[in-house]
Amino acid sequence: MQSNDNVKFEQRGRIALLTLNRPEKLNAINYAMADRLLALFDKIEADGAIRAVILTGAGERAFSAGGDIHEFSRSIRNGADEAVRDFCRRGQALTARLETFPKPVITAVNGIAYWGGCEITEAAHLAVASEQAVFAKPEINIGIPPTFGGTQRLPRLAGRKRALELLLTGEPFSPDRAVELGLVNSMVAHADLLPAAMDLANRINCHSPLATSRILAAVTRGINTTIDEGLLIEREQFARMCATQDVHEGLEAWIERRIPTYAER
Structure with missing residues (x-):
């Protein structure tokens, strides 16, 4: 395990487990934490031994209560240009990185997921929530809209x-409601949260990592285009796979009724 003051990194087989680590602040995302997460995602993308990422929160109370209000309020006092640069652009860069990451990103929501914590869950490819999780979009209470992409991603997930x-x-809304809205895939008992997220990652990891990446790219790029443009993206991703060894191995394994070798790598 590697850690610093705000994010823990642990590799469990082919899965990277990232833990937001400011439990005394309800894992609020300050600028240093956001920068650390971006750096870790760069490292994970370059590591061929890691095929999936699970993101969760330290402690028993929160996944993440969102942005660090005390920190970004200072940026706001210094004017809109600084606030947009330091807070809004940084948060949007983080959620965009999660959304477009070429390996599956799963949030394991263990408690409060407010503000940016909810937006991270919206941006992640997949999400599992504890029965103790609670979600909210409370930015309006301090007179701002969501700034990490919440005005755009939530309507696409839940409807306008x-x-x-x-x-x-x-x-606030419950994990049951989050499942209904399409914000999370499933709700599980609190003690089962991390095992459920690991199981989901392992069920993905038994397939071709190249095909997984191509599916992620096709869905992420295509979802906000017309159907014709989306189908073109799908064809492009298929064509990219045709020249890979994974396709030939997958076809041969299917015909020979055996497990493909990439499932064991």
Whole structure:
């Protein structure tokens, strides 16, 4: 395990486990934590031994309560240009990195997921929530819209009217509701949260990592285009796979009724 003051990194087989590590601050994301996460994602992308990422929070209370209000309030006092540069662009860069990452990113939401914590969950490819999780979009309570992409991703996940109700009231909602809205894939008992996230990652990791990356790219790029443009993206991703050894191995393994070698790498 590697760690610093704000993020822990642990490799468990082919899975990277990242833990937001400011439990005394409800894992609020300060600028240093956001920068550390971006650096870790760069490292993980370059490591061929890692095929999936799980992101969770330290402690028993929170996944993440969002941005560090005390820190970004100083940026706001210094003017819009500084606030946009230091807070908004940094947060949007983080969620965009998660959304477009070429390996599956799974959030294991162990408690409070407010503000940016909810937006990270929106951006991640997949999410599992503890029965003790609670979500909210409370930015309106301090007079701002969400700044890490929440005004864009939540309506795409939940639909415009359901998203606007959450964005305009700031009211918390349960993990059951998060499942219904499409924000998370499933809710599990608190003690089962990390095992459930690991199981999901392992069920993905038994397949070709190249095909996984191509599917992620096709869905992420295609979801906000027309169907014709999306189909073109799909064809491009298929064509990129055709020249790879994984396709030939997958076809041969299927015909020979055996496990493909990439499942064992």
